[in-house]
Amino acid sequence: MTFNLGGKFEINRIGYGAMQLTGKGAFGEIQDQENAINLLQTAISSGVNFIDTAEAYGPHTNEILIKKALYPYKEDLVIATKGGLFRPGPFQWKYNGNPDFIRKNIESSLERLQIESIILWQLHRIDPEVPIKKTLEPVLDAVNTGKIKFVGLSEVSIDQLKAVEEILPIVSVQNLYNLSIRKWEDMVDYTASRNIAFIPWHPLHSGKLSLSEKIRDIAIAHDATVYQIALAWLLKRSYNIILIPGTKSLTHLIENLKSADIRLSDSEFTEISKAMY
Numbered sequence: 001m002t003f004n005l006g007g008k009f010e011i012n013r014i015g016y017g018a019m020q021l022t023g024k025g026a027f028g029e030i031q032d033q034e035n036a037i038n039l040l041q042t043a044i045s046s047g048v049n050f051i052d053t054a055e056a057y058g059p060h061t062n063e064i065l066i067k068k069a070l071y072p073y074k075e076d077l078v079i080a081t082k083g084g085l086f087r088p089g090p091f092q093w094k095y096n097g098n099p100d101f102i103r104k105n106i107e108s109s110l111e112r113l114q115i116e117s118i119i120l121w122q123l124h125r126i127d128p129e130v131p132i133k134k135t136l137e138p139v140l141d142a143v144n145t146g147k148i149k150f151v152g153l154s155e156v157s158i159d160q161l162k163a164v165e166e167i168l169p170i171v172s173v174q175n176l177y178n179l180s181i182r183k184w185e186d187m188v189d190y191t192a193s194r195n196i197a198f199i200p201w202h203p204l205h206s207g208k209l210s211l212s213e214k215i216r217d218i219a220i221a222h223d224a225t226v227y228q229i230a231l232a233w234l235l236k237r238s239y240n241i242i243l244i245p246g247t248k249s250l251t252h253l254i255e256n257l258k259s260a261d262i263r264l265s266d267s268e269f270t271e272i273s274k275a276m277y
């Protein structure tokens, strides 16, 4: 089960979101480094070839950890990072679309990950205070010099996506979407129609999915957990969805990967869709 990112990179549709591997409030280092390294290495040896991170996770510590755990990288590994958010403290995220900040984000991600080119660099948020053309100047430079191969956006509307595409090509959109939060249904369909990857963040609603009895019954029928059903539902929702569930648990990591084996029938899919809407 793969998606071809940018027509160049064959991605297994269940990847890994690394944000959980930081301190409280996504700030500072994760306490149990050994477990985090083991988790990242197990993800890769179990077939994950897409890891989502960001300059802002830690900040910096998440990219440093990924390098520590996985360098030298497997040839097919895509590390997708992001820039454009400033972190004053735990749980705090501030827009910063200033071109100098963005340029530094890109350069420092390259350094920390010890790579010559970022396969997927995502603009974490569009800063409403800075014209998007200005924010994207250093991104365009990095694309032109080969420091970035492909560009993605996060938490954008279709109109914003279209506006950015007038400046440079976009291969992915990462918006909040899961069984419980379905605000971006139109974006899932629009990106699918354009062969752009849709990467739902919080695919498990941060582990707080409010699930109906119907979904529990379907999970029992598949000998699966409701979390696995939530991921299987996303996989069936659209061919262009790449999953980045986050976890600190090896057991959950393996469970999440196994959700690729669950085949929901069309009627189960419809029931689940309705149950949560």
Ligand SMILES: NC(=O)c1ccc[n+]([C@@H]2O[C@H](COP(=O)([O-])OP(=O)(O)OC[C@H]3O[C@@H](n4cnc5c(N)ncnc54)[C@H](OP(=O)(O)O)[C@@H]3O)[C@@H](O)[C@H]2O)c1
Residues within 6 Å of the ligand: 016, 017, 018, 019, 020, 052, 053, 124, 154, 155, 174, 175, 200, 201, 202, 203, 204, 205, 206, 207, 208, 225, 227, 228, 244, 245, 246, 247, 248, 249, 251, 252, 253, 255, 256
């Ligand atoms: N673009 C953005 O603005 C943005 C924002 C937030 C996140 N993200 C990305 O999205 C990724 C995923 O988000 P997330 O980690 O915050 O939320 P999530 O994947 O929706 O949920 C993670 C939570 O679910 C639990 N969990 C995972 N697998 C489970 C399983 N099989 N059974 C039971 N519980 C399970 C985890 O706990 P355990 O540790 O106990 O498994 C954790 O608390 C992040 O790593 C990050 O890369 C992007």
